[in-house]
Amino acid sequence: MQAPVEQRWSPYADNGGTCMGVAGEDFVVVAADTRLSQGYSIHTRNCSKVTQLTDKCVIASCGMKSDAITLHKHLKARMVMYEHQHRRQPSVTAIAQMLSTTLYYKRFFPYYTFNVLCGVDDEGKGAVYNYDAIGNMERVPYTTSGSGSALVMSVLDAQIAKSNQTIATPSLDKAGIVELCKDVLSSVGERDIHTGDYAEIFLIDAAGISKTEFDLKLD
Amino acid sequence: MAPVANPKSFCLDIKKSGEAPKLMDFMKGTTTLGFVFQGGIIIAVDSRASMGSYIGSQTVKKVIEINDFLLGTIAGGAADCSFWERHLNRLCRMHELREKERISVAAASKLLANIFWQYRGQGLSCGTMVAGWDKKGPSLYMVDDQGDRHKGNVFSVGSGSTFAYGVLDTGYRFDLTVDEAVELGRRSIYHATHRDGASGGVARVYHVHEKGWTKVIAGEDVNKLHYMYAAEKNLKGDE
Numbered sequence: 001m002q003a004p005v006e007q008r009w010s011p012y013a014d015n016g017g018t019c020m021g022v023a024g025e026d027f028v029v030v031a032a033d034t035r036l037s038q039g040y041s042i043h044t045r046n047c048s049k050v051t052q053l054t055d056k057c058v059i060a061s062c063g064m065k066s067d068a069i070t071l072h073k074h075l076k077a078r079m080v081m082y083e084h085q086h087r088r089q090p091s092v093t094a095i096a097q098m099l100s101t102t103l104y105y106k107r108f109f110p111y112y113t114f115n116v117l118c119g120v121d122d123e124g125k126g127a128v129y130n131y132d133a134i135g136n137m138e139r140v141p142y143t144t145s146g147s148g149s150a151l152v153m154s155v156l157d158a159q160i161a162k163s164n165q166t167i168a169t170p171s172l173d174k175a176g177i178v179e180l181c182k183d184v185l186s187s188v189g190e191r192d193i194h195t196g197d198y199a200e201i202f203l204i205d206a207a208g209i210s211k212t213e214f215d216l217k218l219d
Numbered sequence: 220m221a222p223v224a225n226p227k228s229f230c231l232d233i234k235k236s237g238e239a240p241k242l243m244d245f246m247k248g249t250t251t252l253g254f255v256f257q258g259g260i261i262i263a264v265d266s267r268a269s270m271g272s273y274i275g276s277q278t279v280k281k282v283i284e285i286n287d288f289l290l291g292t293i294a295g296g297a298a299d300c301s302f303w304e305r306h307l308n309r310l311c312r313m314h315e316l317r318e319k320e321r322i323s324v325a326a327a328s329k330l331l332a333n334i335f336w337q338y339r340g341q342g343l344s345c346g347t348m349v350a351g352w353d354k355k356g357p358s359l360y361m362v363d364d365q366g367d368r369h370k371g372n373v374f375s376v377g378s379g380s381t382f383a384y385g386v387l388d389t390g391y392r393f394d395l396t397v398d399e400a401v402e403l404g405r406r407s408i409y410h411a412t413h414r415d416g417a418s419g420g421v422a423r424v425y426h427v428h429e430k431g432w433t434k435v436i437a438g439e440d441v442n443k444l445h446y447m448y449a450a451e452k453n454l455k456g457d458e
Binding site for chain 2: 008009010011012014063064100101103104107108109110112114130132133134135136137138140150
């Protein structure tokens with residue numbers, strides 16, 4: 001008789017995708033693809049990973065979509081509560097800390113989300129926050145998360161931070177960073193099966209939040 | 220808690236089973252050290268955080284400024300340490316408000332140790348040092364995720380600690396000057412980052428003294444330190 005094999009149920013699923021955030025002097029660029037997958041199947045080609053929390057702040061989450069939905073819902077509810085109590089919207093720095101503690105409260109059954117929180121802070125500077133699954137928070141000049149994050153990070157290290165570059169290149173302006181994010185997402189779509197279909201680009205600056213979409217490959 | 224048969228070991232089980240890739244690779248931070256000397260306490264840390272074999276960040280702040288006269292370090296799980304040390308900040312502030320005097324380092328470290336004791340066995344990962352100057356002078360306590368708490372003069376915590384101890388123990392004397400002590404801390408961190416893959420980034424050094432703490436070295440690239448120390452020995456640094 002065959003030896004018994006334990007069949008475990010897992011509460012987690014990896015829905016793939018890639019997102020990134022880059023902070024500028026007085027703006028932030030957020031880019032994320034819209035493919036929702038499970039294993040080798042695509043659930044949908046048109047599923048946004050990004051939620052707008054305030055006039056100056058968005059959150060993008062990769063990982064498990066159901067946890068991302070719940071987390072974003074929870075954060076939106078907290079935004080309403082904050083506005084009721086304080087008569088203004090919370091700042092990016094306040095939201096960042098709140099997200100960190102929200103994630104840590106589920107320390108022993110974590111949200112399977114890799115979050116990137118982006119916005120313009122109270123001083124008008126671009127802010128990008130990187131998180132791990134249980135809420136370790138760090139404010140960074142740029143970050144990525146998701147299945148293609150390792151592919152993206154090295155490119156951003158080279159092109160934005162210009163780490164270890166021997167040939168000097170001029171630093172990128174707002175339009176240049178948007179184009180870079182688009183190019184990077186296209187390239188990740190070529191090499192990561194979970195990334196592709198369409199992409200959303202959010203530009204947050206003093207004028208507010210503007211969203212554009214562009215096509216990635218459908219294969 | 221997770222709705223499974225063994226909720227206490229859920230995180231470890233998921234990690235072992237490989238069902239949720241990268242989820243349970245929390246950000247972990249490594250080499251930190253601290254020592255007491257005649258001028259107070261020196262705390263020196265690196266700044267790398269790894270998530271599994273991926274370098275999550277090279278710019279982590281592993282010294283948490285609990286308040287104006289207490290410092291805590293992060294080694295092990297970054298989220299665990301930063302969350303509970305922020306919590307410790309609140310507890311210390313409540314103590315000040317209730318007792319109308321500053322909390323002692325012994326009491327602050329005990330509060331933290333008791334929290335870890337409560338969560339013992341559930342998978343928290345923290346090796347922290349609590350350093351401060353109170354009525355009894357400078358005190359350095361090492362507190363870890365098992366609820367251990369030890370007072371001492373020389374500690375190094377993290378995966379690179381063995382390398383740091385070698386250099387630290389060789390150069391340590393109680394009567395170091397402040398500059399010598401800062402240099403010893405910086406050098407020990409450099410050596411740990413050189414040999415330990417999970418340590419790197421920049422070296423940061425803080426000095427705790429009677430009036431509180433000072434950030435002596437905000438962040439010096441360890442790569443630069445490598446070539447600097449090699450030049451001191453008249454070497455190029457690529458041997």
